[in-house]
Amino acid sequence: MQAGQDVKTFPTQFEYICMIEIKNVVKTYKSGDGTEFQALKSVSFKIEDGEFVAIMGPSGSGKSTLMHILGALDTPTSGTYFLDGKDVSTLSEDELADIRKGKIGFVFQSFNLLPRATVLRNVMLPLVYNGVPHADRQPQAEAALKAAGLDEGRFHNLSNQLSGGQIQRVAIARALVNNPSLILADEPTGNLDTKTGEIVLGTFQKLNNEQGRTIILITHEHDVAQHAGRIIFIKDGQILSDAKNPNQKLIKDL
Amino acid sequence: MTVADLLEETYSALSSNKARSFLTILGIVIGIGSVIAMVAIGQGAQSSIAARIQSIGSDLVQVTPGAQRGVGTQVSSGRGASRTLTQEDADAISKEVSTAKAVAPELSGRYQVTAKGKNTNTSVVGVSPTYPAVRNIAVDQGSFISDQNLLSLSKVAVLGPTTRDDLFGTDAEAVGQTIRIKNIEFKVIGITTAKGGTGFGSQDDMIFIPLTSAQRFLAGDNYVTTISVQAVDSDSMAQTQQQITDLLLSRHHISDPEAADFSTLNQADIVATASSVTGTFTILLAAVAGISLVVGGIGIMNMMLTTVTERTREIGLRKAIGAKRSEINLQFLIEAIVLTCVGGLVGIVLGWAVSFGITYLGILQTSVSFSSVLLAFGVSAVIGIVFGYFPARRAAALNPIDALRYE
Structure with missing residues (x-):
């Protein structure tokens, strides 16, 4: 952990503020015929700065709902969500957009790049919405692409000319470019073969180790979750286990 | 997001589907072009008829004999006959x-x-x-x-x-x-x-x-x-x-x-009557052209709705990385306005060229008025706003979670 961030996370009151603190979060959906369905039943945990956490669970376990709340795409029905000491659970639509813009970087299973735009333009897109001056955008995007490990010769290619692994690196660079507090990866290896998936997971480990990035990895695969330093296992909307992963599978030689 | 950013996004969106953008713009080009040309033809006809009437002499009052009636009878032998x-x-x-x-x-x-x-x-x-x-x-x-x-x-x-x-x-x-x-x-x-x-x-x-x-x-x-x-x-x-x-x-x-037993005819009245006839004629022409403009506007709306559906995931992504509802709304609205304004500009040039051609071929002395150009441009901008508003609002209202999952 870096010294500068210690100052930020230790406010004047001597209460330790975690980067992420979720308390008794409940999410209820109403279906068409009026019956209620609880996707999350009172979930609580804390994630500290610089952690690499995997949230694992089978489909229908509520992990996607949890991801949406963690990513400030949705708000909980009840309970609180503190991100960097700020309560996110009661914000309006535009305030949530501001949180996503400044604090969260997304990596999706289906990549979601703009198909007819160049790699650089894709990575610069969050900077456009964040109001970064035009001249600063390309250097920042290039730095993010290098951190994500994409070959410099590909920077001006169109994104539909890249392989799956390269596309996911571009998506990681796009998630990094705004220097977010949290990187949220939703099944990032789901559309990749095992070997390419390992490389992407290795990239996350490198960002976590070398840059101290906080990463939350959502997956249903046990194998993928093993690459994280801590695994939260969720089933039927409840946390079954939450423990450090002693057997973290480290990827070397990227 | 600055204006330059918005225009850049618009350019890249419109140029990524050139054929469709071209055809949509063509609808507006034809609409605006025909409005300009038709109004020019109408106004040309109006001034040509006025000039023809003036050619029999200017500022004339003509006195002609009235109808002759027999005493106590309603039978008229015809105006001018007496x-x-x-x-x-x-x-x-x-x-x-x-x-x-x-x-x-x-x-x-x-x-x-x-x-x-x-x-x-x-x-x-x-x-x-x-x-x-x-x-x-x-x-x-x-x-x-x-x-x-x-x-x-x-x-x-x-x-x-x-x-x-x-x-x-x-x-x-x-x-x-x-x-x-x-x-x-x-x-x-x-x-x-x-x-x-x-x-x-x-x-x-x-x-x-x-x-x-x-x-x-x-x-x-x-x-x-x-x-x-x-x-x-x-x-x-x-x-x-x-x-x-x-x-x-x-x-x-x-x-x-x-x-x-006589009647007087003021030439100004004849000119006014003729002008009102040609004015009606001009309005008729402009109305027919206006219909094609509306059809062009519906073309814009159709394209924008298709675009919004096609780009649902892109909209979801933009929202996930922090785009506000208003920014998405503005982006799609500007796309529609740019389409109509480009179409409007080309249409003005086309309409002017058509009326110039009619004058050049000696069919009729047409005149393109500045006001009709201004009106056409204003109308095309308004069409962009009106027909772009609904698709843009639909895009902006998308829920990012649903939009990202959209297949």
């Missing part, structure tokens, strides 16, 4: 109506005219020497009827160019030749300048003779069929018309203006 206007009426108008600049009485009738075995049936007009000035007629060859001709009841004639062509052959030398009207010989002393216009009432197909000669030899009485009065300026036409009416009513001893 013989109520005389040379003396014309002289009185000339003397007493203060705003009358010139007065030209005339007596016209149709007669069989022969010359060297050829013959034609045409309008023979007995006129005074003031006629050319009042009715905007110029003499091409020879001279017009003089005061001397009038006093001495000379048997002289001035031919219109069409009549000359009919009697003597095209562009033949006619001055000095003899023609016979109603079997009376008249000597040709001049030919008038061609004014254009064909058919009934053309001033090129006429024979002018001294008014006194027409009264004596052709009509056999002392009446005139029309008195043309030129007002001093266009502002005094209504006043002139009123003064003539008052004067003639008192001269003819008629107390009830409804029972007047």
